[in-house]
Amino acid sequence: MWLLETTTLKPQLFLGDSTPYYAILSHTWGSHDKLQNLAGYVKIIRCCAEAASCGFKYAWVDACCIDKTNSAELSERATECYVYLVDATDPSGFGNNRWFTRGWTLQELLAPCSVIFFDSDWNEIGTKASQAEFICHNYVAQRMSWATRRETAREEDLAYCLLGIFDISMPMVYGEGRKAFRQLQLEIMKESTDQSLFAFSYRLNIGIRPIVCHLLAESPSLFRECGTIQAPGDGPAPEYSTTNKGLRIELPLAHCIGGFYSAFLNLTRKVCNIREL
Incomplete structure (x- = not known):
């Protein structure tokens, strides 16, 4: 260099x-x-x-x-x-x-x-x-939240500028658009069992009808309200894995209206003054 x-x-x-x-x-x-x-x-x-x-x-x-x-x-x-x-x-x-x-x-x-x-x-x-x-950076969602109000000239750089923060290595392929952020999340899943990766919010007015959303976030902006997300205990998080059919993870379920079920992540919020970075 x-x-x-x-x-x-x-x-x-x-x-x-x-x-x-x-x-x-x-x-x-x-x-x-x-x-x-x-x-x-x-x-x-x-x-x-x-x-x-x-x-x-x-x-x-x-x-x-x-x-x-x-x-x-x-x-x-x-x-x-x-x-x-x-x-x-x-x-x-x-x-x-x-x-x-x-x-x-x-x-x-x-x-x-x-x-x-x-x-x-x-x-x-x-x-x-x-x-x-x-500057607290213990959890994936917290680190994602830092990028919610940041801008880049190219859409792919919203993912690439986070590589060092998550200690992730992956090819920089300009032209793949939002696929880059999806790939970043897949790479994080290979290295971490942190469930806060799935704690993003679409903030949609869905009433009582569930809406089918993607398992992975489309952009860092969906982590805007995740700056205080954390796990409730100090013990290791349960393992999960990705397969050729999707995500394999064990979570508690609750029956909802219309035959749907809600799955609950093992997360909570801490009470503190968080400044956007």
């Missing part, structure tokens, strides 16, 4: 295990904020200066370093992340910035151990540690 030397701003190529520790700049592009413009160049300079002051010899900035033909590079993780919030001018509005609506920035928030936020004038206004009470 390509990295910038923080004192000379010269790019250097590293392969495999030779890649050193580095800092990353996470930001959103404005309508005219390109590399050749002053604002884009200032971001690179300030990021490298901040990284150098913290002892990093190298930094990664998408405008200079990203190789979109190399899918392996997209899974690399930085040691420290500097988040530049160009629209942060009022500290009381922290968390309502455009950066918090983008899909790929979610991975940049959660993956590095250290995340530092800067306002439009490059003043430090917070850290990942200072927001730790809002």
Whole structure:
């Protein structure tokens, strides 16, 4: 992967295990904020200066370093992340910035151990540690809920930007649309017995008549109200598996009107203040 030397701003190529520790700049592009413009160049300079002051010899900035033909590079993780919030001018509005609506920035928030936020004038206004009470990620549904209000340029990226968060590897096949999110859920099922994967809601006014819905969610938006979902106990969840005929799982049932049955997931909600990420 390509990295910038923080004192000379010269790019250097590293392969495999030779890649050193580095800092990353996470930001959103404005309508005219390109590399050749002053604002884009200032971001690179300030990021490298901040990284150098913290002892990093190298930094990664998408405008200079990203190789979109190399899918392996997209899974690399930085040691420290500097988040530049160009629209942060009022500290009381922290968390309502455009950066918090983008899909790929979610991975940049959660993956590095250290995340530092800067306002439009490059003043430090917070850290990942200072927001730790809002970053709970024990359950699948909770992590899915973080992506409910985030946007991506391509529909497939709503799934791909969650790969690192769930520690899942799968091919990135652009053009498959919402099938990518379905495949993500299938891959999660191979690695986890967490029943909260099925706790999403269609929020339909169905009255007393059951509506047949898909077992898997069509998009992360259906997990919007799942930020407080958790299992009631500390013990391991019962195992379930997928077969060529569907899902095999044991759940308690209740008889409903019209000969239908309802199955109950072993989940509950915790009472706490959850902030959307």
